[in-house]
Amino acid sequence: MDRREAPVTEEGWYALHDLRRIDWDAWRDAPDHERERALAEGVDFLREHEAVADADAGGSAVFTVTGHEADIMLLHLRPETAHLDRAERAFEHTALAEFTERASSYVSVTEVSGYLTEELEDGIENVDADGTRTYMKQRLYPSIPDAEHVCFYPMDKRRDPEYNWYDLPIEERQDLISGHGEIGREYAGDVTQIITGSMGFDDYEWGVTLFADDATAVKRLLAEMRFDPSSSRYAEFGPFYFGRRFAPEHLRELFAGEPLPAYGAASETDDATEETDEPDADHEPDVDTADEEEESDAEESAVATSGGRPDPGEPPHEEGDTEALAENLRRVGIEVDDHPDAGYGLLFFSEEDAEPLVDEVDGLRGNFDHYDTHVTTTVRAEAGRSAIVSLWKNERAANTASGFLSDLTGAGDGLGGPIADGDRSGDDAEDADDETDEADASAAGTDEDDEIRGQLSDLDIYAGQPHGEDVYAMVLYSEAPVAELHEEVESLSEGFDRYDTHVRTGLYEGGEARVVSDEAAGPERAAVVSLWDTRDAAETAGDYLADLPGVVGRAGEGSNFGTMGMFYAVKPAHRGDFVDQFGEVGEMLDGMEGHIETDLMVNVADENDMFIASQWRESEDAMAFFRADEFRDTVQWGREVLADRPRHVFLA
Numbered sequence: 001m002d003r004r005e006a007p008v009t010e011e012g013w014y015a016l017h018d019l020r021r022i023d024w025d026a027w028r029d030a031p032d033h034e035r036e037r038a039l040a041e042g043v044d045f046l047r048e049h050e051a052v053a054d055a056d057a058g059g060s061a062v063f064t065v066t067g068h069e070a071d072i073m074l075l076h077l078r079p080e081t082a083h084l085d086r087a088e089r090a091f092e093h094t095a096l097a098e099f100t101e102r103a104s105s106y107v108s109v110t111e112v113s114g115y116l117t118e119e120l121e122d123g124i125e126n127v128d129a130d131g132t133r134t135y136m137k138q139r140l141y142p143s144i145p146d147a148e149h150v151c152f153y154p155m156d157k158r159r160d161p162e163y164n165w166y167d168l169p170i171e172e173r174q175d176l177i178s179g180h181g182e183i184g185r186e187y188a189g190d191v192t193q194i195i196t197g198s199m200g201f202d203d204y205e206w207g208v209t210l211f212a213d214d215a216t217a218v219k220r221l222l223a224e225m226r227f228d229p230s231s232s233r234y235a236e237f238g239p240f241y242f243g244r245r246f247a248p249e250h251l252r253e254l255f256a257g258e259p260l261p262a263y264g265a266a267s268e269t270d271d272a273t274e275e276t277d278e279p280d281a282d283h284e285p286d287v288d289t290a291d292e293e294e295e296s297d298a299e300e301s302a303v304a305t306s307g308g309r310p311d312p313g314e315p316p317h318e319e320g321d322t323e324a325l326a327e328n329l330r331r332v333g334i335e336v337d338d339h340p341d342a343g344y345g346l347l348f349f350s351e352e353d354a355e356p357l358v359d360e361v362d363g364l365r366g367n368f369d370h371y372d373t374h375v376t377t378t379v380r381a382e383a384g385r386s387a388i389v390s391l392w393k394n395e396r397a398a399n400t401a402s403g404f405l406s407d408l409t410g411a412g413d414g415l416g417g418p419i420a421d422g423d424r425s426g427d428d429a430e431d432a433d434d435e436t437d438e439a440d441a442s443a444a445g446t447d448e449d450d451e452i453r454g455q456l457s458d459l460d461i462y463a464g465q466p467h468g469e470d471v472y473a474m475v476l477y478s479e480a481p482v483a484e485l486h487e488e489v490e491s492l493s494e495g496f497d498r499y500d501t502h503v504r505t506g507l508y509e510g511g512e513a514r515v516v517s518d519e520a521a522g523p524e525r526a527a528v529v530s531l532w533d534t535r536d537a538a539e540t541a542g543d544y545l546a547d548l549p550g551v552v553g554r555a556g557e558g559s560n561f562g563t564m565g566m567f568y569a570v571k572p573a574h575r576g577d578f579v580d581q582f583g584e585v586g587e588m589l590d591g592m593e594g595h596i597e598t599d600l601m602v603n604v605a606d607e608n609d610m611f612i613a614s615q616w617r618e619s620e621d622a623m624a625f626f627r628a629d630e631f632r633d634t635v636q637w638g639r640e641v642l643a644d645r646p647r648h649v650f651l652a
Contacts, residue, residue: 005170008114008121012140013058013077015108015196016084017152017207018091019070019241020100027099027255034095039252042096046248049076054090055083059144064254065243070103072254073152073241075144075209077110077194104239106154108196108207112136115177134403145192146263147211150245151218154204154238165234180230183221190217204238215242315399316406317346317414325417332380332387333472333535342375342391342419344398350388352410354381358500360408361388364401373397381536386410391419472538475565475613477525480550482509485526486604488548496530496541503531505541508601508611513579515586518596518617525552527601527613529565566612574641575608581641582612589614594621608643 027035049060058078065073076087084107091097114120116136119127124140127133157165165173184193196207212218225231245263246254253260320328325345326336336342350357361379368374368390375391388405392398398416406414478485486507493505510524530545532538545551570578582600589595596615603609616622 004166004168007170007173009111009197010113010120010124010136010140011197012110012137013079013142014081014084015106015110015194015207016074016076016078016088017104017106017108017209017241018074018076018088019065019102019104020072020074021103022071022255023099023101030099035255038095038099039255041094043248043251045091045094045096046074046251049074049087050248054086055079057141058083059142060087061144061245062248062251063150063243063245064260065241067242069239069241072100073150073243075152077142077144104241106152106198106204106207107201108198109201110140110142110194111197112139115174132407134400138400139195142194144194145211146245147192147213148244148262149212149215149218149242151210151212151240151242152207153240154198154202154207156205156236156238158234158236163233176230176234180225180228183224183228187217187221190214191221211245218242315402315416317348317402317416320415320417322418322420325415325419328415329389332389333533334378334380334389334391336391336419339375339391339419341393343393344391344395344416345419346388346390346392346398346402346405346414346416348388348390348405348408348411348414350386350408350410350412352386352408354379354386357386357388357409364404364408368401374401377401378533380534472532472535473565473567474530474532474538474542474545476528476545476548476551477613478528478548478550479523479525479552480548482507482526482604484549485528489528492544492548495544499537501533501537502541503533505530506603506605506609508609509604510599510601512602512610513582513586513600515589515595515598517590517592524599527599527611529567529611566614568610568612569643570608570610571641571643572608578610578641589625592621592625594618595625 030038046060046062048054050062052058052060055078058076060074060076063073063075065071074091076084078084078087112120112124117127117132120136124133124136127136159166168176184191190212192211194209194211196209197205198207199205210218210221244260246260247263250260325347328347329336329345332347336345358379361377365377368377373393374397375393377388377390380387380389388408388411390398390401390405392401395418402414402416405411480488489505489507496502496505506529508527508529510526514524528545528548530538530541532541568578579600586598589598594617596617598612598614601611601613603611614622614625616625
């Protein structure tokens with residue numbers, strides 16, 4: 001028989017799974033001072049190794065083990081075997097080790113194989129696809145996820161006379177692994193893996209460590225995989241160890257038999273210094289696939305970071321400054337102020353049309369959304385090409401995503417940079433002062449808004465971008481009968497729904513409440529509001545909106561500033577309260593300089609969807625209203641009755 005081809009492998013960090021039993025009899029019999037010393041030294045050891053104080057890179061974690069196999073498991077990942085050797089002996093020198101005995105251990109090394117791509121034969125640096133290369137490096141230098149549960153087991157591939165993995169042609173092995181990986185990808189975001197190879201290191205060929213917040217997700221994943229031929233015919237499994245991760249400072253609760261908080265929860269004795277000692281506070285787990293090393297494939301996208309990992313190489317985008325990035329994002333319809341959680345942004349252009357590119361980006365976004373550092377990823381049509389925008393909370397996560405974005409069809413060079421100076425970690429700014437800030441930002445407007453207004457002004461259509469929303473708002477007014485207009489708007493909206501850039505289009509009827517302060521005010525009119533994801537789509541929709549019957553300008557000759565729109569979704573139980581409150585605000589509006597008229601309008605299809613159209617002579621007059629204490633108090637009160645965050649936009 002011909003010798004079969006072995007896959008090429010690349011190795012990363014060495015791994016030690018150190019499983020210990022606690023001698024509970026000795027612990028109970030020990031005097032208090034010995035137990036205190038053991039706990040203090042144990043906490044110090046675990047903290048130092050979680051912080052990787054003994055090496056330049058790697059990771060460590062400690063877990064409880066449920067069942068008779070062991071009581072705790074220490075997991076160490078390090079660049080050199082000497083680091084593992086030293087960590088193992090260092091624990092034996094702690095007073096805590098005197099109360100433990102080793103139940104088992106496993107030595108291995110992270111690896112990726114040529115089953116993922118034949119290009120690995122020339123070395124990982126020569127893999128052409130940036131996303132694939134980055135993904136491989138993430139598997140070689142993984143983060144230890146902070147998920148609550150862990151499952152570890154070793155495994156082999158069978159060498160039975162009937163089912164011998166090593167007698168199969170490499171093409172057949174690749175097909176089996178690809179099918180196996182399809183199952184794993186269905187659990188992305190639920191189960192995370194670290195796969196290590198152990199040929200020559202330990203009794204089995206691979207070690208598999210799975211992490212999940214939902215323990216049953218691990219069970220479901222492995223149960224499904226057992227029926228796949230890669231496992232049912234060719235896999236042999238060793239013992240399984242299952243437990244929960246805990247923070248080093250909670251070691252005392254473990255030995256006291258008290259409940260252990262989920263990993264990352266603060267202990268009552270924690271102080272600020274202890275909290276800063278926790279490593280990798282902003283990392284994300286690797287993409288989750290299956291129960292052995294070969295189960296991933298290059299198409300799966302991952303966003304993972306880990307303190308001390310080797311640099312995966314320069315990301316495939318050019319670094320720009322904050323101002324340059326903001327300007328480029330603005331040109332494709334993205335306002336960075338609308339994404340307060342974002343700390344780093346990416347912009348790639350593709351020659352591919354936006355419509356076919358959407359499916360590719362949707363696939364990436366589906367995986368990106370599993371990670372709490374992802375803010376948004378979207379496609380915009382831009383002057384005959386497509387723009388792909390991806391915003392992240394930190395640069396490291398964005399750099400990883402950059403590789404996958406650059407692999408999109410037709411993608412060229414990209415631009416990346418910080419969103420703003422300082423910390424953009426996503427603090428919630430939902431207080432009254434922020435509403436005033438929103439109004440200020442909205443009043444400033446953008447060049448893009450001015451362009452839309454210029455093109456649509458002759459059609460009596462007002463346009464703008466609600467602050468805090470990644471949409472464009474188009475508003476027009478009509479004197480046509482509401483019943484006639486409703487039928488027309490519904491027909492338009494159904495047609496618009498064929499485009500994924502359409503958010504919604506609705507008809508609002510006046511008459512719920514109205515405040516008129518100036519003789520320049522016109523008669524009551526219905527309003528049509530159309531929301532879109534992109535500027536280009538909004539401009540195109542404007543041509544159709546202009547054909548609606550009875551379209552008129554909102555104001556008379558005395559209106560220099562035009563219309564300000566405010567959108568509110570009201571909780572049904574508080575609709576009456578909202579209308580009453582509008583009446584109180586109306587008394588203030590009636591006495592304010594520059595106010596012309598303000599209508600409280602209601603969506604004819606949803607009485608809890610309100611649109612307030614407020615007309616002013618000058619923007620300064622409108623801003624005075626926003627800055628008023630009465631408005632601020634109303635906003636604060638309104639948080640109790642609104643079903644969603646309000647949107648404010650200066651429409652003309």
